[in-house]
Amino acid sequence: MTKTADPPPLLEVRDVHKTFTTGPRAVRALRGVSLSVRPGEIVGLVGESGSGKSTVANLILGLEHPDAGDIRYQDRALPDWLARSARGYRGAVQAVFQDPVQAMDSRKTIGWSVAEPLVIHRVARGAAARERVADLLRSVHLDPALADRYPQQISGGQAQRAGIARALALEPALLVCDEAVSALDVSVQAQILNLLLEIQDRLGTAMLFISHALPVVRHLADSMVVMYAGTVVEQGPTEAVCQAARHPYTRLLISSSPHPAPDRKPGRAATAPREQMPVTGCRFAPRCPLAVDRCRAEDPVLRQVGTAHTTACWRAEDLATVTSR
Numbered sequence: 001m002t003k004t005a006d007p008p009p010l011l012e013v014r015d016v017h018k019t020f021t022t023g024p025r026a027v028r029a030l031r032g033v034s035l036s037v038r039p040g041e042i043v044g045l046v047g048e049s050g051s052g053k054s055t056v057a058n059l060i061l062g063l064e065h066p067d068a069g070d071i072r073y074q075d076r077a078l079p080d081w082l083a084r085s086a087r088g089y090r091g092a093v094q095a096v097f098q099d100p101v102q103a104m105d106s107r108k109t110i111g112w113s114v115a116e117p118l119v120i121h122r123v124a125r126g127a128a129a130r131e132r133v134a135d136l137l138r139s140v141h142l143d144p145a146l147a148d149r150y151p152q153q154i155s156g157g158q159a160q161r162a163g164i165a166r167a168l169a170l171e172p173a174l175l176v177c178d179e180a181v182s183a184l185d186v187s188v189q190a191q192i193l194n195l196l197l198e199i200q201d202r203l204g205t206a207m208l209f210i211s212h213a214l215p216v217v218r219h220l221a222d223s224m225v226v227m228y229a230g231t232v233v234e235q236g237p238t239e240a241v242c243q244a245a246r247h248p249y250t251r252l253l254i255s256s257s258p259h260p261a262p263d264r265k266p267g268r269a270a271t272a273p274r275e276q277m278p279v280t281g282c283r284f285a286p287r288c289p290l291a292v293d294r295c296r297a298e299d300p301v302l303r304q305v306g307t308a309h310t311t312a313c314w315r316a317e318d319l320a321t322v323t324s325r
Helices: 053-060 078-084 086-092 110-120 126-139 144-148 156-168 186-203 214-220 238-243 248-256 293-297
Strands: 011-022 025-037 042-046 068-073 093-096 174-178 206-211 223-228 231-237 303-306 309-311
Touching: 011 053, 025 042, 025 053, 025 068, 025 206, 025 231, 042 053, 042 186, 042 214, 053 174, 053 206, 068 078, 078 086, 086 093, 093 156, 110 126, 110 144, 110 156, 126 144, 126 156, 156 186, 174 186, 186 206, 186 214, 206 214, 214 238, 214 248, 223 238, 223 248, 231 238, 231 248
Parallel strands: 042 206, 042 223, 093 174, 174 206
Antiparallel strands: 011 025, 011 068, 223 231, 231 309, 303 309
């Protein structure tokens, strides 16, 4: 039987760098970040606060511009999209944000917010737009009657469902979900995650799901990209990374996650302040129990450690026989 080739990436981020300057201070937010999302795939981007995850999202959405590197959608450079067909790109790549209430105009109804993309992109107006809004609200398991309410009059979970409905209005190929469940109660988080899985199954929508919570990413994503201090330290199929992580920082994230064993104490996973980061070598080296002189002197590069599984760690072989969980 002939093996079917994997589809080409829908989105590619290639060796992207980004530095923010405030007065005399420069912060290197991204240092050579690369990742890809294939059609219909959910990719989880995980790392603690300050790792650069939201900067990646803003670059993909065209809200910021990289200093170096390349972002491509359907094998076409993002600057070309924005210059020649910004409306087409905005329709194809939509966002779901962390705070659903803040993402909508508090002076406008839920129905107006969901219909806004339809009107801006000249897809529907008037009665046709209202009918489409009702269908979109039903698709995310909301009563169409909520269209007449305002964001502050509904719950956080309902507001996030409305935000997802709005993101789906133009039938995008890719959703960029930036901490889309972190502001919600745990029970509501599970409902939203299951809704996203339903959307992927029903519509074939690809997603880049950004979160600081590894268990959330593990539940949702087909593959995972782990970031630390502006760099990708590990990536691969989600279960391969979670069960046999080959970077000490990924191990720390896993040990920091809730675990049913009462005798297991969680670790602490928080990105160190930027001013404490080493200029050369592995950025995680000052906190790594496995660090040796090479780790402090040479920047590690991503290298293959399994099928589609890569890590940027000089000591990866020492973790090869150790199972995560």
